[in-house]
Amino acid sequence: MRHGGSRLSRPTPVATVAGMPDSGTPRFFADLISWYALEALAFGDALGLRSALLQGPGTSAEIALRADADPRTTATWLAAMVAAGYAKHDTGVFRVDPDQVAFLDGSFPAVDTLALLDFVRAMGARVPAVLDVLRSGSAPDHDLFGAEFGEAVGRVNAPLYAGALVTDWLAADDEVTARLEAGTTVVDLGCGSGAATRVMAEAFPTSTFIGVDRDAAALDRARRTAPGNVSFATAPPASYQVVTILDSFHHFADPDAVLAQIRAALPPGGVMVIAESSYEGDIDVDTADPFSVIGLASALLYCDVEARSPSGTNQIAPQDGGVALRRALAAAGFSTITTHEGTGGYRVYFAR
Numbered sequence: 274m275r276h277g278g279s280r281l282s283r284p285t286p287v288a289t290v291a292g293m294p295d296s297g298t299p300r301f302f303a304d305l306i307s308w309y310a311l312e313a314l315a316f317g318d319a320l321g322l323r324s325a326l327l328q329g330p331g332t333s334a335e336i337a338l339r340a341d342a343d344p345r346t347t348a349t350w351l352a353a354m355v356a357a358g359y360a361k362h363d364t365g366v367f368r369v370d371p372d373q374v375a376f377l378d379g380s381f382p383a384v385d386t387l388a389l390l391d392f393v394r395a396m397g398a399r400v401p402a403v404l405d406v407l408r409s410g411s412a413p414d415h416d417l418f419g420a421e422f423g424e425a426v427g428r429v430n431a432p433l434y435a436g437a438l439v440t441d442w443l444a445a446d447d448e449v450t451a452r453l454e455a456g457t458t459v460v461d462l463g464c465g466s467g468a469a470t471r472v473m474a475e476a477f478p479t480s481t482f483i484g485v486d487r488d489a490a491a492l493d494r495a496r497r498t499a500p501g502n503v504s505f506a507t508a509p510p511a512s513y514q515v516v517t518i519l520d521s522f523h524h525f526a527d528p529d530a531v532l533a534q535i536r537a538a539l540p541p542g543g544v545m546v547i548a549e550s551s552y553e554g555d556i557d558v559d560t561a562d563p564f565s566v567i568g569l570a571s572a573l574l575y576c577d578v579e580a581r582s583p584s585g586t587n588q589i590a591p592q593d594g595g596v597a598l599r600r601a602l603a604a605a606g607f608s609t610i611t612t613h614e615g616t617g618g619y620r621v622y623f624a625r
């Protein structure tokens with residue numbers, strides 16, 4: 274999730290965006306319209322209305338019946354969806370706008386849009402707790418964001434990992450791929466719900482994978498669908514040959530300590546693979562991409578909050594283009610660093 278740190282990957286722009294306010298709408302109101310539209314979509318999703326509308330054209334009463342939802346709520350929701358451009362209306366019959374189907378049925382390939390609706394709802398629920406942390410300057414509890422939020426985050430990047438992690442990101446380093454094919458021990462640090470761990474384990478059945486995360490609830494979810502060559506734990510083993518840190522490094526509250534532990538655990542020739550959002554490090558260049566708003570706001574609300582610790586916030590954020598990360602890697606004894614600009618807006622570091 275390019276959330277600035279963990280950020281939403283940039284989906285391929287669609288040529289025509291039905292329902293978007295035209296360019297004459299003042300910025301503030303265009304944003305307000307978009308916020309309300311997405312909130313309404315997420316709300317209707319939770320009430321079963323999104324699925325009911327996707328079943329096919331229908332009157333408001335029919336769609337309410339399909340969703341087992343209140344008729345007035347359904348009518349209001351359908352009108353809001355027409356106003357937002359997600360639905361079409363013709364003489365009392367509603368249908369999904371054909372241009373919007375992929376976003377509403379979850380088939381959009383680059384990112385799990387339905388997970389994003391869960392994310393929007395879960396983030397809304399966490400705002401008071403996040404504000405408490407930011408105002409008090411305290412370090413967050415490990416479970417500040419909660420299971421619903423963690424579950425949504427775990428799904429957002431799953432399509433990207435399925436499509437690009439093995440064939441593009443890891444394939445950029447022949448030696449890493451050869452090791453994984455031959456069979457090795459891999460720690461996926463900050464694995465969350467294990468989407469990436471699972472993709473790697475299925476692609477490299479002769480290797481052994483250990484997904485590690487401090488979030489025990491996320492690990493429980495990960496275990497449910499894990500192939501046989503994967504296990505999960507809240508702490509890494511004493512040694513391993515390869516470590517992946519995918520969209521997680523900027524979340525670590527004590528990154529230098531993590532790097533020191535990894536350096537001690539990797540044998541000579543061991544390799545660390547870190548994927549972080551591929552900012553240029555130039556605010557003017559980076560913010561020219563409208564999707565950067567998603568990444569930066571997510572960093573503010575989520576990544577930067579997780580990165581706080583009693584001894585100070587992790588200052589190694591990807592927005593500097595990787596300068597601080599490279600410095601930290603060198604200080605931890607990683608002398609050879611190569612990078613690959615990976616699909617989905619991530620920069621992949623191979624550190625040895």
Ligand SMILES: C[S@@+](CC[C@H](N)C(=O)[O-])C[C@H]1O[C@@H](n2cnc3c(N)ncnc32)[C@H](O)[C@@H]1O
Nearest residue numbers: 279427463464465486487488519520521524525
């Ligand atoms: C944005 S999520 C990424 C999860 C997963 N790699 C993915 O891309 O779907 C960041 C993860 O880092 C984990 N995390 C944060 N600090 C950690 C630490 N010190 N040790 C292990 N995991 C940590 C969080 O619990 C969270 O699951």
